[in-house]
Amino acid sequence: MAVTAEQAAVDLREPSGWRRAKNQFATAAMWFAFLCMLVPLGFVLVTVIAKGASVISWQFLTNSTVPPNILPANVDGEGAAVVGTLEITGFAAVMAIPLGVLGAVYLNEYGGNRPLARVLSFFSDVMTGVPSIVMGLFIFTIWVLHFGYSGLAGSFALGCLMLPIVIRSSYEMLRLVPNSLREGSYALGATKARVTVTVVLPAAIGGIVSGALLAVARAAGETAPLLFTILTVEATNPNLFHGANTTLSWQIWENAQQPYAGAVARGWGAALTLIAIAFILMIVARLVTARFARYSR
Amino acid sequence: MGQPEQQEQQVAAKLEVTQTTAPPVGFSPTEADKVFDAKNVSIYYGSFRAVTDVSISIYQHEITAFIGPSGCGKTTVLRTLNRMNDLIATARVEGDVHYRGASLYHKSVSPTAVRRRIGMVFQKPNPFPKSIYENVAYGPRINGIRGKRQLDEIVERSLRQAALWDEVKDRLNKSGLGLSGGQAQRLCIARTLAVEPDVVLMDEPCSALDPIATGRIEDLMREIKQRYTIVIVTHNMQQATRVSDRTAFFSVLRDEKPGKSDTRTGVLVEYGATQQIFEDPHDSRTQAYVTGRMG
Amino acid sequence: MSATVQAGPATPAGPASGLSSRRPLGDRGFQVLALVSGLLVLVILVLIAITMSQQSTTWFTSEGWSGIFSIDWDPAHGKFGAMAFLYGTVIVSVIAIVIAYPVSQGVALLLTEVVPRRWAAPIVSVIDLLAVVPSVVWGLWGILILVPWLQAHIYGHVASAVNNIWILGNLFGFLNHNYVSGASFFTAGLILAIMITPIVTSLSREVMATVPTTDKEGAYALGATRWEMIRGAVWPHSQTGIIGATLLGLGRAMGETIAVALVVGASPTISSHLFTPGYTMPSVIALQFGEATVGVFRAALIGMGVLLFLLTIIVNLSARAIIGRHARRMGGAA
Numbered sequence: 001m002a003v004t005a006e007q008a009a010v011d012l013r014e015p016s017g018w019r020r021a022k023n024q025f026a027t028a029a030m031w032f033a034f035l036c037m038l039v040p041l042g043f044v045l046v047t048v049i050a051k052g053a054s055v056i057s058w059q060f061l062t063n064s065t066v067p068p069n070i071l072p073a074n075v076d077g078e079g080a081a082v083v084g085t086l087e088i089t090g091f092a093a094v095m096a097i098p099l100g101v102l103g104a105v106y107l108n109e110y111g112g113n114r115p116l117a118r119v120l121s122f123f124s125d126v127m128t129g130v131p132s133i134v135m136g137l138f139i140f141t142i143w144v145l146h147f148g149y150s151g152l153a154g155s156f157a158l159g160c161l162m163l164p165i166v167i168r169s170s171y172e173m174l175r176l177v178p179n180s181l182r183e184g185s186y187a188l189g190a191t192k193a194r195v196t197v198t199v200v201l202p203a204a205i206g207g208i209v210s211g212a213l214l215a216v217a218r219a220a221g222e223t224a225p226l227l228f229t230i231l232t233v234e235a236t237n238p239n240l241f242h243g244a245n246t247t248l249s250w251q252i253w254e255n256a257q258q259p260y261a262g263a264v265a266r267g268w269g270a271a272l273t274l275i276a277i278a279f280i281l282m283i284v285a286r287l288v289t290a291r292f293a294r295y296s297r
Numbered sequence: 298m299g300q301p302e303q304q305e306q307q308v309a310a311k312l313e314v315t316q317t318t319a320p321p322v323g324f325s326p327t328e329a330d331k332v333f334d335a336k337n338v339s340i341y342y343g344s345f346r347a348v349t350d351v352s353i354s355i356y357q358h359e360i361t362a363f364i365g366p367s368g369c370g371k372t373t374v375l376r377t378l379n380r381m382n383d384l385i386a387t388a389r390v391e392g393d394v395h396y397r398g399a400s401l402y403h404k405s406v407s408p409t410a411v412r413r414r415i416g417m418v419f420q421k422p423n424p425f426p427k428s429i430y431e432n433v434a435y436g437p438r439i440n441g442i443r444g445k446r447q448l449d450e451i452v453e454r455s456l457r458q459a460a461l462w463d464e465v466k467d468r469l470n471k472s473g474l475g476l477s478g479g480q481a482q483r484l485c486i487a488r489t490l491a492v493e494p495d496v497v498l499m500d501e502p503c504s505a506l507d508p509i510a511t512g513r514i515e516d517l518m519r520e521i522k523q524r525y526t527i528v529i530v531t532h533n534m535q536q537a538t539r540v541s542d543r544t545a546f547f548s549v550l551r552d553e554k555p556g557k558s559d560t561r562t563g564v565l566v567e568y569g570a571t572q573q574i575f576e577d578p579h580d581s582r583t584q585a586y587v588t589g590r591m592g
Numbered sequence: 593m594s595a596t597v598q599a600g601p602a603t604p605a606g607p608a609s610g611l612s613s614r615r616p617l618g619d620r621g622f623q624v625l626a627l628v629s630g631l632l633v634l635v636i637l638v639l640i641a642i643t644m645s646q647q648s649t650t651w652f653t654s655e656g657w658s659g660i661f662s663i664d665w666d667p668a669h670g671k672f673g674a675m676a677f678l679y680g681t682v683i684v685s686v687i688a689i690v691i692a693y694p695v696s697q698g699v700a701l702l703l704t705e706v707v708p709r710r711w712a713a714p715i716v717s718v719i720d721l722l723a724v725v726p727s728v729v730w731g732l733w734g735i736l737i738l739v740p741w742l743q744a745h746i747y748g749h750v751a752s753a754v755n756n757i758w759i760l761g762n763l764f765g766f767l768n769h770n771y772v773s774g775a776s777f778f779t780a781g782l783i784l785a786i787m788i789t790p791i792v793t794s795l796s797r798e799v800m801a802t803v804p805t806t807d808k809e810g811a812y813a814l815g816a817t818r819w820e821m822i823r824g825a826v827w828p829h830s831q832t833g834i835i836g837a838t839l840l841g842l843g844r845a846m847g848e849t850i851a852v853a854l855v856v857g858a859s860p861t862i863s864s865h866l867f868t869p870g871y872t873m874p875s876v877i878a879l880q881f882g883e884a885t886v887g888v889f890r891a892a893l894i895g896m897g898v899l900l901f902l903l904t905i906i907v908n909l910s911a912r913a914i915i916g917r918h919a920r921r922m923g924g925a926a
Contacts, residue, residue: 019817019820020817022817022819023817023818023819023820026818026819026822027706027818027819029698030698030699030701030702030706031698031702032698033694033695033696033697033698033699033702034698034699034702034715034718036695037695037699037718037719037722037786037789037793038718040722040786041718041721041722041725043733043737044725044729044730044733045721045725047733047737048729048733099629099632100629102625102626102629102630103626103629103630103632103633105626105629106623106626106627106629106630107630109626110623110626110627111630112386117630119634120630120631120633120634122912123633123634123637124630124633125908125912126637126905126908126909126912127633127636127637129840129843129844129847129904129905129907129908130637130640130847130901130904130905131846131847131848131849131874131900131901131904132847132849133847133849133874133877133878133897133900134640134644134847134897134900134901134904135640137644137877137894137897138636138639138640138643138644141643141644141646141647141894142639142643160636163632163633163636164633167630167633178423180419180421180423181423181425181426183381183384183417183419183423184419184423184424184425184485184488185425185435186381186384186412187379187381187412187416187417187419187489188412188413188416188435188436188439188488188489188492189409189410189411189412189413189414189436189439189440189492190409190439191409191616191618191619192619192622192623193618193619193621193622193623194439194619196622197622198435198439199425199435202426202427203425203426214724217724218724220726221724221725221726221727221728221729222726222727223726223727223728223849223850224727224849224850224874224878227878227881228881249726249728252728252729252731252732253728253731253850253854255732256728256731256732256735256736256854257735257854264736267732268732271728271729271732271733274726274728274729275725275726275729278724278725278726279721279724282720282721282724
């Protein structure tokens, strides 16, 4: 291609080598950062699956006595802990989710710009930052000292942890509901409660549910709030309200500090179970979001 | 006639408002035909006076159009008629608004009850993210109607009145969000008609629609006015001439300059039979607007 | 078509029948219910502050202000100074931030500027997965896999390499006798970094997304490379927001208990050498609470819980204040 004098005068080449190099280096650094996130994730998942899979069995997930640590790996299981996790996290969810959604309803639908609402919104944000161990200590001082250890106390502690998370995520979802929907409902003669319950909440329900599921996943994995509230047991305790209990997270915490190979192996198995539970909740949350995104604008 | 009329004329003279209630030939409205009677209504947002001293009567089974340039309070006045302004915290209404003889802003009046009788269709169609059936059934449901057969009947009737039935009768369970703009607006109209209101207020219902959809909705309005009373805010003067019986022209206070948009106060300039407003306007501002010299 | 019933007839005075009604009980009840739920947060926070302070008063009274912050921690002899734990909490969190900051910024930039939207999903999934792994699992992996490996293969070599270099030797060199510990400040900081990176990344990403496109286009229109555009248009706009996001990450790091307790080494030490075992406030509460049956011991642990509570609240408030200022400057863009 012949280059005319004019074309040569207009320099359309890439920027100077130095600038280009910096740009490429920067991009490479960003990908390297991603690699730094990927590597520990991959490492942990691979390890947990490799070491845990050999221990997992139907018996592992369901047997009801809590094995003494000295027992070798495949003899007993963590059934008690599975039940405990489901009970305690489940009850915490039953308490925290309705209260959290209602609190978000207050903040978004009724509170508006009033000082009380701003204060509550502010403190709800503050509460998301309170360490989970402080929640455990709190329930210890206010409940356990008077009523003893129980799964219920653990549920309270986890509930305190979940409450601000559910409030925040529900609030964001409610805010996204366009005002035109509310107006359309008011114009048909609905009261505010009706508008909220029949139009606003259904419109936001996808986001609210997925936010709640993620809060449950977080609570299921927590250990610190349970340290001072549930003590530990020797067998499955189906009674949430009375007597000590155990959870998968608790068992992992204990077993991680044990010198016995059997206990350690059970720890990996419990870790795999716990990750699987959290993972399933996360996937369901994603599916819910996707399905409801299809149904709304 | 007599004292109230004299008072009205005094007020009108002060504001240079030209108000004619001269009806089209052959029609003599009586007090019983009056649906709304607004006297000296001023509307404030906080300390900002959005609309000043509006007095207007709306008659039943007519289509009344509010026209005028943007920002002169047409929508504000419209929303006052079904207490939708209550939803804005700083809004305040002074003056009297009577609905069929009863004071609309009396402290014992429930806004919810008001809105069941006076419905509203909005500028941008706002179907609920529910099925078409559920959209229309929403109003009757919250009024306590539960029987499936009854609801089916109401849904069909309302969709027919809104000229939408044939297009959606096979997909009542599909989401209302999947309709085109014109269909969605007709759905919103059907939804409003389902509670059998007395009055239907429409805030620029066709401004987001194409001309064909607009035409269908105008046909719709002409059909349903036999059973309802309609007040429509419109930017489209041709639309006002096509559908309305009476037209009210709003503008801003005489001494305000155009362009200071946040601080203009709206005022009712002239109100009369549509034919008269467009062919023989009494006020020079009206004439300037309808002949296209202003706004 | 049946005839429609006309609306209520006019009455001579007062509102027409059917227009007036009191606000229905259900409507008012619902509002009260929502209000009570909202208040719950405030109630809980106040209760936390009150009850925990009550339980820890004996610590304050028996040690006094100087005693609380002394470096002397010896429960067997009635000494409950918390300075070592405070130090450990701060050091470990700072290490976490120093490691997590560049990683999170890199990935956030990747998502907002480099990767086309449709390919962003896998990267976001990695962030979400990282966030969903429970703390105790990080701790399990940390103590059983990471700690031994670091001790055997990394720390020793790094320490010998830098032992005699000024500053680096103080940080990464040997404390004494050629000994480094896998369970140490640095390992705890490392694991914390892994744990807080997801949240700092997500928040930074949100902040970066509010940069107006016109500014970015303006930079490109001047012939800037992408990196130059980021430095010129993205960073100035997002700086305050990113600082806020980082502070929030710091708050999370300070409060994190379980993973840190398992890998920090459980030895109350104040030392600049990062490859030595240490202790943090949440870790000591977690590990020692079972043994704290004596009054002042327990009060001391609960008291450290109060300190932790205050500390994280202060960090969080600062973060919110900074983010709030950023949001206002951006015109309130959500």
